Amino acid sequence: MAEPSLTIEQSSNSATIRILGELLTRYVGGVQAEFDKVPTGLSDVQLDLAGLDSIDTGGAWLIAEMKRRLETGGAAVRITSAAPAHAALLETVTHHLPDPLEEEDGPRGLSAVLISLGKMTVSGWQSFLSALAFFGETLAALVLTLLQPWRLRRAALFSQMESAGLKAVPIVALMGFLIGVVLAFQGAAQLKQFGAEVFVVELIAISVLRELGILLTAIIVAGRSGSAFTASVGSMKVQEEIDAMRTIGLSPIEALVVPRVLALIIMMPILGFIANIAGLFGGALMSWIDLGVTPGMFITRLKETTDVWNLLIGMIKAPFFALMIGVVACWQAMQVRGSAESVGQHTTASVVQSIFMVIAIDAMFSIFFSELGV
């Protein structure tokens, strides 16, 4: 087991190079410098491989590279006393030796920054247009489904309703309950100072029913189902399943997007309602424990002071949130290109964008309703 080495006997223009030992890939890094030191101005070189114990493609590459360097320098290189297997490998490698890659010089400095800025602007604009187009297509497909209900894929719809809706009930209910508890607890601490404990009912009812119940439900659904939509449809995109659908005349929007979006639109109000009830329940429980507001008192007060509009305003927002989450998730899935990594990136983008969109829509609704004065 000898590490490889190289000896060179030079007389004026000709030289004999002997390579000894095991020229294996793991030693190549160590001896590469010795090979690089061989001078190029020679005219006749004999490569004696008699002392070579073993060689692999890495070693053969080293010899072939040196041979090429000598030959470009004008030398005639002869290989002598090589074992047949070594000679065969060397010949194969020499034959396939890739040309050295030239590093491309791209633009630098300010122009590079400007170029990338320009590219980002254009691609940002294009992806906005494509998102808009996708939104339009989905809306059209949804309307078409309403007009021609028999086109709806019912099995897909029900299975999506189950996984995106039914299975989210426990987490959504728990979340609502805890929100109610927290509001009651925090509100009580403040209201006690004024002896106005009983206003805790309004505090809980209005904030849960109007805003928090549905908003937090939407955020959970975006994280839970939006990401699942993007990951599963995106993987189908990678596997060329979407292309396969198109070739057999199935519209991916009709087969994949409509059932998912519709399932969310149907289930989101239900989930939001569950969150509302759980929130009120949590709030009532906490008010009883902490402030001594009995459940009977809580309900009476609720009926007296809280307008049903609060509930309706919350519920009206639900289908819009659902539509947004579904469309963003499916659109991101359609942007997946080629690799598994791309699926991950677009899943992240899907969750971030849909939560952002949900909050933005919520803000717009707030302005809208306050203008209306409800």
Added chain:
Amino acid sequence: MQSTPPREAVIEVRGLRNQFGPQVVHDDLNLDVWRGEVLGIVGGSGTGKSVLLRTIVGLNSPAAGSIKVLGVDVVNGSEEDRQSVERRWGVAFQDGALFSSLSVLQNVEAPMREHLKLSENLMSALGQLKISLVGLQPLACGKMPSELSGGMRKRAALARALALDPEIVFLDEPTAGLDPIGAAAYDELIGELQHALGLTVFMVTHDLDSLYAICDRVAVLAEKRVYAEGPIEMMPEVDHPWIQEYFTGPRARAAQTKTETKTDTASLES
């Protein structure tokens, strides 16, 4: 073939049994692969060729039996032993199984990065050499797997399998889906590499041309075991309906004539 020194088995499979639920795929399967040979594994669709390959490389644990690769028990041996043989073999899967988020060159560099301490420049030079060895253009180095054609993907998978200069390469249907000229070139490439690198090749294939062109021996999977093994010329004599049909059918005759004419012209030319 001249008389060879005592053969060394690089893969020994004994009493192998594979089962998925009620379906028994292999039962008491025995197989030896000798150093330096190209062994072709044939058998009807679903007879468990891919499962056999996956079991030998440790991706599927068998219900019973033992497998030794390069003298190491890969079924019951220690994790360290397994890892030591893992770098001495290379596997090219039926559908390439390239890492989709890495470029072709990075795919080939991946095993080197894991097992060898090489400088970036050296690794990229060796990677490019491997890519060129399998007959891909330098342009392919920077492409992502999803941008390759099916045939290019198979070649890239082979380049990755060869990254560590393995002693054994496992190929699952390497020529399926290639055009006939591309397939013949691939066969030639395997033959050339096998000769130059002293490889042992374990090749699952349906391609009769490949079998005639480069396989030293053929093993036929049928009835849950290796029903017959030996040089391809012996196969038509085996008494089994599938084997009969496979090796004496019109396609087999065509493939056989092709190799015969090739050797004839070769002997005329020399």
